[in-house]
Amino acid sequence: MAKKKTLFECQACGFQSPRWMGKCTSCNEWETMVELTTDQIKFLKETSNSSSANALRKAMPITQVNEDNIVRFPSGSKELDLVLGGGVVPGSLTLIGGSPGIGKSTLLLKIAGNLAKSEKKILYVSGEESAGQIKLRANRLDANHDNLFLLSEINLISVLNEIANEKYEFIVIDSIQTLYSDETPSAPGSVTQVRTITFELMRIAKSMHIPIFIIGHITKDGSIAGPRVLEHMVDTVLYFEGDSNSELRLLRGFKNRFGSTNEVGIFEMNKEGLNDAKSMAGKFFNKEKLQSGSALTVIMEGSRPIIIEVQALVSEAYGHAKRSSTGFDNNRLNMLLALLEKKLDLPLGTYDVFINISGGIKINEPSADLAIIAAILSSYRNRELSAETLFLGEVSLTGEIREVSGLTQRLKEIETQGFTKAVIPNKPMEQTNIKCFIADEVSKVVEWM
DSSP, rough: OOOOOEEEEEEETTOEESSOSSBBBTTTBBOOOEEEHHHHHHHHHHHHHHHHHHHHOOOOOOOOOOOOOOOOOOOHHHHHHHHHHHSBBBTTTEEEEOOOSSSHHHHHHHHHHHHHHHTOOOOEEESSSSSHHHHHHHHTTOOOOOEEEEOOOHHHHHHHHHHHOOOOSSEEEEOOTTOOTSSSSSSTTSSOOOOOOOHHHHHHHHHHOOOOOEEOBOOOOOOOOOOOHHHHHEEEEEEESSSSTTSSEEEEEEEETOOOOOOOOEEEETEEEEOOOSTTTTTTTOGGGGGGTTEEEEETTEEEEEEEEEEEEEESSSOOOEEEEEEEEEHHHHHHHHHHHHHHHHOGEEEEEEEGGGOOOOSSSEEEGGHHHHHHHHHHHHHOOTTEEEEEEOOOOSSBBOOOHHHHHHHHHHHHHOOEEEEEEEEOOOOOOOOEEEEOOOOHHHHHH
């Protein structure tokens, strides 16, 4: 009698193993290994054999390969076009993730309405809401148009038949975890289902040159739910960030086969839905109410300089000293505190230190190190800093302040917003009206303060 073959698959990353494991060795998730049935194993073998047979092509020299002529079209949102690299690419497959209520469905319905008004035929597929619910949101977003078609369906075959019967020019899938295929012997949202459905959508996008936007759920740790292969299969991966209690939302690109991932789109949530933020001036700082423990700096979000306020609170500790930061790397905060204790002999080991970046934005570059130190010293000494001065510089472990990229562009933004002074690590290459104080060591910043 032949021995029964068993196969276990991780529901978080798609890793397969002949035996059960409590912890997946690929993604380190616990209790995610599920045993596949005989039909599922047979289906995997059939799909792998068919895909490998179709992939047999003769190699050719790269000098004989013709370039793809990519012609983008605007989405109706300048911020989304900026993140995508200049506009929507026909035949592209884009995945948008974000926490619940952040504005994924609102943004894509708004974009669908904009494209429908530009005489493009749009299909919005929703497996989570009824057509009546989407209609209520469309009224608020001013997205009603005869060229926008709604399909409340979770069966993949029905969705593919609708796409085949009509010539749509833009498709939205909300969401990938709710669709299922009858041909795949697995539950909706499982690794096998998500992988199969994404392959079908990718085939439709490439063969019919239709841009498809997919909404993906995220897990509690912030990553997109489903197998990791999902992010590898699509052309573009976008993440929504921001506090749900704040009106500002950030759309950040983590993968883009047709452009850069450095750009960030900034949106505002209001009664009319999710719209492009018209101006960033004053969104992340309050120049008139600058108190002790606050310092200003300029960070670069892609090619756009943004002035932000760094807030610090240093208070005497009762017991074990606490270190906490919101919007700033906690490990880097500990490094800067250790540097201040070593170089300036500040007894911060007996003080609680809390850091907050106003506006809900996250700092991902070291240029704000000097502003963090200035805010900590300001709170420690209970002394207000000048509201006309900004701090720019990366601080090393030796106490040296190093130069930052895009200094000229940052200084131009400072001048545009009416500031007059800046503490920087080196002299700018171009002449500016900003009065610059050169500080190449942390000790010089203390002397300046």
